[in-house]
Amino acid sequence: MRxxxxxxxxxxxxxxxxxxxxVESAIKDAGTALLEADLExxxxxxxxxxxxDALERDxxxxxxxxxxxxxxxxxxxxxxxxxxxxxxxxxxMGDLARHIAQVARGRYPRPAVAGDVAATFAQMNAAxxxxxxxxxxxxxxxxxxxxxxxxxDDDQLDxxxxxxxxxxxxxxxxGTPQETVDVTLLGRYYERFGDHGEAIARxxxxxxxxxxxxxx
Amino acid sequence: MRxxxxxxxxxxxxxxxxxxxxVESAIKDAGTALLEADLExxxxxxxxxxxxDALERDxxxxxxxxxxxxxxxxxxxxxxxxxxxxxxxxxxMGDLARHIAQVARGRYPRPAVAGDVAATFAQMNAAxxxxxxxxxxxxxxxxxxxxxxxxxDDDQLDxxxxxxxxxxxxxxxxGTPQETVDVTLLGRYYERFGDHGEAIARxxxxxxxxxxxxxx
Numbered sequence: 001m002r003x004x005x006x007x008x009x010x011x012x013x014x015x016x017x018x019x020x021x022x023v024e025s026a027i028k029d030a031g032t033a034l035l036e037a038d039l040e041x042x043x044x045x046x047x048x049x050x051x052x053d054a055l056e057r058d059x060x061x062x063x064x065x066x067x068x069x070x071x072x073x074x075x076x077x078x079x080x081x082x083x084x085x086x087x088x089x090x091x092x093m094g095d096l097a098r099h100i101a102q103v104a105r106g107r108y109p110r111p112a113v114a115g116d117v118a119a120t121f122a123q124m125n126a127a128x129x130x131x132x133x134x135x136x137x138x139x140x141x142x143x144x145x146x147x148x149x150x151x152x153d154d155d156q157l158d159x160x161x162x163x164x165x166x167x168x169x170x171x172x173x174x175g176t177p178q179e180t181v182d183v184t185l186l187g188r189y190y191e192r193f194g195d196h197g198e199a200i201a202r203x204x205x206x207x208x209x210x211x212x213x214x215x216x
Numbered sequence: 217m218r219x220x221x222x223x224x225x226x227x228x229x230x231x232x233x234x235x236x237x238x239v240e241s242a243i244k245d246a247g248t249a250l251l252e253a254d255l256e257x258x259x260x261x262x263x264x265x266x267x268x269d270a271l272e273r274d275x276x277x278x279x280x281x282x283x284x285x286x287x288x289x290x291x292x293x294x295x296x297x298x299x300x301x302x303x304x305x306x307x308x309m310g311d312l313a314r315h316i317a318q319v320a321r322g323r324y325p326r327p328a329v330a331g332d333v334a335a336t337f338a339q340m341n342a343a344x345x346x347x348x349x350x351x352x353x354x355x356x357x358x359x360x361x362x363x364x365x366x367x368x369d370d371d372q373l374d375x376x377x378x379x380x381x382x383x384x385x386x387x388x389x390x391g392t393p394q395e396t397v398d399v400t401l402l403g404r405y406y407e408r409f410g411d412h413g414e415a416i417a418r419x420x421x422x423x424x425x426x427x428x429x430x431x432x
Binding site: 071073 | 280290293297301384385391393394397400401404
């Protein structure tokens with residue numbers, strides 16, 4: 001029984017990593033689509049989000065089956081319940097990358113963000129890509145220094161999010177209402193992307209150390 | 217063992233209902249705070265969100281303990297896993313009510329929304345309150361006609377959300393960037409509030425009928 005259980009658990013881990021890799025591609029491509037007004041890339045992010053959703057459903061079913069058939073306890077149980085949480089966070093990260101791509105697609109051939117604010121979004125996207133890359137590595141290696149790096153990436157995203165508000169509300173903003181709406185929503189999407197990454201980081205810290213750090 | 221299990225399951229159900237009631241109050245009060253620029257009420261929504269978060273943590277621990285000690289299968293297992301999902305959705309609904317209250321608080325003594333768009337937000341809040349009330353009743357009674365009503369409330373929220381964009385982008389909008397940002401974010405918060413309510417409705421449909429309707 002133990003052998004089967006461990007194989008199943010490994011499979012769940014592999015699926016989470018596969019989801020994280022898809023999220024990584026999605027946010028990279030969504031950022032390029034946004035910053036370079038690349039319609040084809042935007043479209044492909046939107047289309048591929050279904051793969052992430054399908055992986056989440058499979059993974060959930062597998063977790064529930066594992067709970068039913070193996071009735072894990074202690075750490076094993078914690079791993080399975082955490083997998084349910086992490087897959088749900090990854091699924092949302094995929095949705096947020098899709099939302100970013102949809103904004104890029106909606107404004108094509110015009111870029112959705114321009115001028116100073118485009119530079120801020122370039123930084124936000126770099127930070128979000130870092131989050132996604134580190135989430136993948138964290139799931140693969142359980143190296144907790146990565147969890148702390150993700151927390152710092154998330155802090156950086158929060159600061160950049162504040163910068164977008166400063167740009168909009170500082171008095172020098174001359175964008176159209178559409179541009180104001182886009183900057184507001186895109187900022188929110190990136191900020192939430194970071195939050196979900198951070199939630200995964202905290203859950204992995206909990207899994208490995210047994211201590212759950214609540215949101216500050 | 218079965219007696220203990222059923223008592224625990226009842227307790228989990230009671231906790232979910234308690235969370236849903238708190239979410240109901242939070243969204244009602246957040247809406248009043250927003251539409252009537254009521255600072256005290258806004259502040260109380262922000263403060264009380266911690267209660268919802270605490271209930272979620274308790275409920276999660278209780279679910280994991282139940283999985284470990286009772287190793288439920290079939291429907292019982294589905295109920296416990298669904299409770300984990302539903303508590304997480306309710307927690308987010310509480311956060312969103314808090315975000316709405318925070319916007320109201322940030323603009324005080326000015327109302328955050330004014331004119332025609334205030335009427336749209338009054339309708340959005342009424343629909344969101346319906347969602348919350350029906351979620352509470354659905355959790356209490358498992359009456360699936362409520363689940364279908366929640367889906368319609370959510371559709372209404374989506375339509376009203378589009379109305380806010382139409383107001384912002386229709387050409388007649390003369391709001392400041394701050395007002396544009398507020399309408400954009402508030403619209404998003406209400407829309408997400410509805411989405412989470414709908415996710416709970418779909419999960420309850422699945423629990424009771426065994427058929428999971430994927431998001432359309």
